[in-house]
Amino acid sequence: MKKIVLLAIGLMLFMISLTPSLALEEKTIRMLAIEMRENKIENQSIINEIKQIRLSIRTELKQIREEDITIDPDTLTLIEQLMNDIREIRTSILSTKGNIMELQENARPLIKQREWDEVRAIYEQIIDIQETRNEELFRLLEKMNQVYELVKNIL
Numbered sequence: 775m776k777k778i779v780l781l782a783i784g785l786m787l788f789m790i791s792l793t794p795s796l797a798l799e800e801k802t803i804r805m806l807a808i809e810m811r812e813n814k815i816e817n818q819s820i821i822n823e824i825k826q827i828r829l830s831i832r833t834e835l836k837q838i839r840e841e842d843i844t845i846d847p848d849t850l851t852l853i854e855q856l857m858n859d860i861r862e863i864r865t866s867i868l869s870t871k872g873n874i875m876e877l878q879e880n881a882r883p884l885i886k887q888r889e890w891d892e893v894r895a896i897y898e899q900i901i902d903i904q905e906t907r908n909e910e911l912f913r914l915l916e917k918m919n920q921v922y923e924l925v926k927n928i929l
Contacts, residue, residue, distance in 0.1 A: 799890035806897040813904035820911040827918045834925040841929075849924055856921045863914045870903050877903075 838845070845853075881896040 799894070803885075803890055803893055803897065806894065806901065810897060810900055810904065813901060813908065817904065817907055817911060820908065820915055824911065824915050824918060827915065827922050831918065831922050831925055834922070834929065838925070838928055843928060845928055849928065853921055853924055856917050856924075860914060860917050860921070863910055863917065867907055867910045867914070870907055873903055874900050 877896050877900050881893050884892045884896070
């Protein structure tokens with residue numbers, strides 16, 4: 775009987791010692807989830823800026839066509855180079871499309887099973903993808919701003 779009581783006490787002490795560790799893992803997972811949400815919001819913000827600048831470029835180009843303005847060959851070459859850079863960046867961004875959703879779906883059952891180490895690893899992968907996309911989106915925005923400045927200066 776003493777052995778069973780001692781075993782039960784030992785098991786309870788073991789479980790109590792695990793509780794802070796599990797709480798810490800859950801807290802880490804929550805912090806990673808918050809970081810993922812912040813990255814998503816930042817991505818959307820950059821995408822909205824890109825959409826606005828693209829619309830401005832279209833408006834300027836339409837005006838150039840309507841006024842039948844001839845574009846300087848050097849300016850045209852610069853615009854073509856920037857457009858090639860933009861295409862490459864877009865391809866890079868599109869290559870990561872769907873990866874985040876797939877990883878999130880893989881994490882759902884692991885969250886239910888409370889497999890925190892595996893969830894943390896998946897969340898860190900998602901954050902890496904998001905940060906890479908952020909960098910690429912910033913590069914895309916910069917190139918599009920350069921195109922806009924060139925097109926705007928034509929008029």
